[in-house]
Amino acid sequence: MKRLPLHFDIEAQQGEARTGVLTTRRGLIETPVFMPIGTAGTVKGIRFEELESSELDAKIILGNTYHLWLRPGIDVIRSAGGLHRFIGWDRALLTDSGGFQVWSLGALRKITEDGTEFRSHVDGSLRFLSPEVSMEVQAALGSDIVMVFDECAPGEASHAEAERSMNLTARWAKRSRTAFDQLQKTGADTGQLEVDELSGSQALFGIIQGASHLDLRRNSLEQTINIGFDGYAIGGLSVGEEKSVMFEIIDEIAPRMPKESPRYLMGVGTPEDLVEAVARGIDMFDCVLPTRNGRTGQAFTSTGKLNIKNAQWATDSRPLDELCPCSVCRRHSRAYLRHLYMSGEMLASILLTHHNLAFFLDTMRGVRQSIRSGDFPTFRREFTGRLGANGE
């Protein structure tokens, strides 16, 4: 029997929602799972010790190929023996392909059949990213899950534009697969790790594109499955389209994705988005919201969003979230957190980031538990019901 880079075992299912275990060369990951974003080799504002603590217990984080490639550069990371060793993180890492970041540069990049030419935001130098380069960089990073190099079309793209882009993504996916397989054979993967029953090599996920057009999404799904990957992602959502459109696409695509493979919804979303996407069969998520919004003073709580800048919290001795068991909520008041934020103190970002991550990761724990116990519909209804309480 062929040894695979990872195993995925579904433990319980309720409607489309499912909970399972993703076995990677760096440990087990219970799904549905939320992956904090570690853009430049750090989840902004939080130490790895906190991410590993039983309170947060993040089993996998995401690194951005684009950022790490530009700085510190692949030579530096390769000389350290890969990204895990460079940053000091022994748990699983997923890296994106750089496609989305380069696409986000807008006018600063030029897309051809071959790949994407752009100017580095770090030093202005002209750079070229392609399926082959992205696979090479991700092999040097040694991440446990590699994403194919894709093109993302804007949410409002016309059918013709989205179709062109989706077909380019399919051709790039084939080239990614070929380059990836070659790199695994030549031992370019710095993260290679022998594990019982696993191949020890990197896993490669395909990405379904097609903007807001259901026929293109189905076509993209088919082409992606035909190439064959260790997992499948829905890309190009949460990029400007209406929320109803996003869920329409997930409704259409998720149930058609291979049942035995992990399904990853890229770049989504709010706590309610996560729960709603789980209800539609999604297993993996990443999003900047808990970290980025933490730095700008927004807390996610069980009763909805809370803006710590508001004057109403100036003498409020309550924690951010009265239902939250995290170390920030156990110790600090809204009044203190507001003071820190208004004073420009770094600790405001540190503490809000910690709480927000705790809330996202706790939410996923609650999701998994409720699917296992058969109470997911109740969890979903009560969770969503509570979120409206703040009225923010």
Add this chain to the structure above:
Amino acid sequence: MKRLPLHFDIEAQQGEARTGVLTTRRGLIETPVFMPIGTAGTVKGIRFEELESSELDAKIILGNTYHLWLRPGIDVIRSAGGLHRFIGWDRALLTDSGGFQVWSLGALRKITEDGTEFRSHVDGSLRFLSPEVSMEVQAALGSDIVMVFDECAPGEASHAEAERSMNLTARWAKRSRTAFDQLQKTGADTGQLEVDELSGSQALFGIIQGASHLDLRRNSLEQTINIGFDGYAIGGLSVGEEKSVMFEIIDEIAPRMPKESPRYLMGVGTPEDLVEAVARGIDMFDCVLPTRNGRTGQAFTSTGKLNIKNAQWATDSRPLDELCPCSVCRRHSRAYLRHLYMSGEMLASILLTHHNLAFFLDTMRGVRQSIRSGDFPTFRREFTGRLGANGE
């Protein structure tokens, strides 16, 4: 027998160097002790959990009356029940008087016999700080050790200017003492805490001024002792004078300070300054260096200062300090820390601050241990010898 706000017991002495225990209403503090600076109710870039951990184990931190008075303001802190409760810190707190911060404003402040008028750096409003106001604010903060309101003269002040300033400080010290005693009687101290054998009230420390003039320093010492305080501080050092002048003053004054009271050298200094001042009989220190320099990329190590920005560390897999047992040095390389710093990542400040505080607090542990075991001269010689190794 009159119950005092704190006890100070010397355990061992070697030459002028001494180690002992300062018993406060919020626990025991082994001396010599280094107090991290918690300006606005946070030691910048580090969580209280880390400060309390066995790795750092900071027993006392310093809060700045000036900053907290202006923001969030005394009403907010009083409504929380004092600074300890507001920030969530149960260990000892020392607050300065605001005198030094106001003096640092330079042209923005006007000093009269009555006090100091200045414009708030937060909102530009006209404010007035005096011995009476400072004592009232510090009572509302409920800090465990209160400092008298003093005037700091510049290091290069003439004899006449320094004498005027020193005598003003002495008159302000008397007014501070009177106002402080009155506030303790009226229960204004929000930190009041009943403890066996202690009075439960705040402690008040006097400050010796006199710039670089030894006769004025001796005069200031005499006037300060005559008023009578729970501890004595040397102020107005490390404010522009030569290092040799600083040690000349400490040499002259420290041995004449009451032996049975804690001796506090304000705002000093580098690790070598701390060890040298201990050798001259000092028990307490505070300084912004470990935290401020951590944020600007400078690490203090056993072989001297290390600038993490230097290109030479780009692929260096060694920790900041090969002799340091702290969690940052156990986990992260110079290459990674440099990458974080160059990328503007908050984690650079967080990790460098942590290491620097660990180094300062470890140094003081080493100092105490060596005095107890009678090896302080050896410790002092070896510690200072190693510091030159980096050549920075």
